[in-house]
Amino acid sequence: MRRLPKVRCLVIVLIWIAGLIAGCGNKAGEDIKIGMIYELTGNTATYGTSAASGAKLAFKEINAGGGVLGKQIQIVAADNKGEPSESANAMTKVITQDRVIAVTGFTVSSCGIAGSTVSEDNKIPFVAAATVNPKVTVDEKTGQVKKYTFRACFIDSFQGTVGANFALHNFNAKNAAIMIDNSSDYSKGLARVFKTAFTQGSGQIVAEEAYLQKDQDFKSVLTKIKAQNPDLLYIPGYYEDVGKIVKQARELGIDIPVLGGDAWDSPRLVEIGGASALNNTYFTNFYSVEDKNPVSNAFVEAYKQEYGQIPDSMAAMGYDAAYLLIDGIKRANSTDAAKISEALAATRNFRSVSGDMDLNDTHDAVRGVVIIEMKEGKQVYKETIRP
Missing domain, CATH: 3.40.50.2300 (Response regulator)
Structure with missing residues (x-):
C-alpha cells in the first residue's frame, strides 16, 4: 500500500479536526x-x-x-x-x-x-x-x-410617593411614624422617599425608628412610637420582619393603619403576623390578578x-x-x-x-x-x- 505524503496527511487531519470543531460548534x-x-x-x-x-x-x-x-x-x-x-x-x-x-x-x-x-x-x-x-x-x-x-x-421614587399620597389623602393622616430596616438598602431608600413626599404634602413625621433584619422583639421601639400618637405607621420592610412588627404592634394596642411596600408580598406574611392583626394594613405593589x-x-x-x-x-x-x-x-x-x-x-x-x-x-x-x-x-x- 502506498503511503500518503506527509503534507497530504496533515491536510486531511486538519480538515477532520475542523469538521469536529464545526460539528461541536453547531451543536x-x-x-x-x-x-x-x-x-x-x-x-x-x-x-x-x-x-x-x-x-x-x-x-x-x-x-x-x-x-x-x-x-x-x-x-x-x-x-x-x-x-x-x-x-x-x-x-x-x-x-x-x-x-x-x-x-x-x-x-x-x-x-x-x-x-x-x-x-x-x-x-x-x-x-x-x-x-x-x-x-x-x-x-x-x-x-x-x-x-x-x-x-x-x-423604582422607590414612584412607589414611595404613591404610598405617601395614599396616606395623606385616603386616611387624612396628619402625622406618621416610620420603622426602617437599617440593614436594607431597599428599606432605607423607600423610607427616605416616603418621608420627603409625606412632609411635602404637609404631613409630619413624629417618629423615625430603626431595626435590623432578624430582630425578634420590637416592643420597645413600638412603645416609643405609640407614645407619639401617630395617625399611621409606615414600615418599608420585608415580610418576615413586618409580620412580627404588626403582630406586636396590635398586642400593644396600636390599631392605626399600617402601610408598606412591595416587599410585604408573600404568603408567609399572614402566617407570621396573623390574619386579624393584619387587618387595616396596606401596601404598594407591582401587580394584582384583579x-x-x-x-x-x-x-x-x-x-x-x-x-x-x-x-x-x-x-x-x-x-x-x-x-x-x-x-x-x-x-x-x-x-x-x-x-x-x-x-x-x-x-x-x-x-x-x-x-x-x-x-x-x-x-x-x-x-x-x-x-x-x-x-x-x-x-x-x-x-x-x-x-
Missing part, C-alpha cells in the same frame, strides 16, 4: 444561553422562587413559540441566596463559566446592585425583575446610567395550568422580566451585547402583565403601582395608580 449553537439568578434560599426565598416560576413559564412559552432568533432558550439557573456577595458570585459564574449572553433575575435591591456591578464589568445585558432601589440602574459614585442594566419594575387586562388574564390562566395556583406579584415580575429581555434580543436581531442593550434602552409600549409600559432614560420601567389592602388574611385590590 452548542442550537441553544441561546440565558442566565436566571434568583433568591431560591435564604430569608427572601419566597420572592425568588415565585419570580423564578414566572420566568420559567415565560421561557417555556417562548420556546414553544419557536424560541428566539430561530433558536431555543437554555436557562442557566443560579441561586443568589438573598445575599449581595452570593449575587456577585452567581453573576460571575453564569457569565464567565456558563457563557450566557444575558441575565435576568433578582428581587432584592442589594442583590441587584451587587449583580449589576458584575454584569456591567463584563458588558452583559441584565434585566432585573423586582429590585426597586435606584442604585441598581444608576451608578452611585458617578451618577451615570449603567449601560447594560435594566429593570422591569418601577387588575384585569388581556396579558394579565392569559398569564394567570397559564400560570394556574402550569403550577396549579394563582400567581403573586413576584411571579408576574419574573414573567415580565423574561419577556422584556427576549423582546430586546428579538428587536436587536442579534446576540451581540451592545445591540441588545440598545434595543432594551429603546423599549416602548411593552405589554406587561399590568399594562403597557416603557423604559425611561435611567432604564427603569414606567408602570402603575397597585394598592393592596389586607382583609382577614386575604389580599384585596383597591386601585392602580399610574404615572
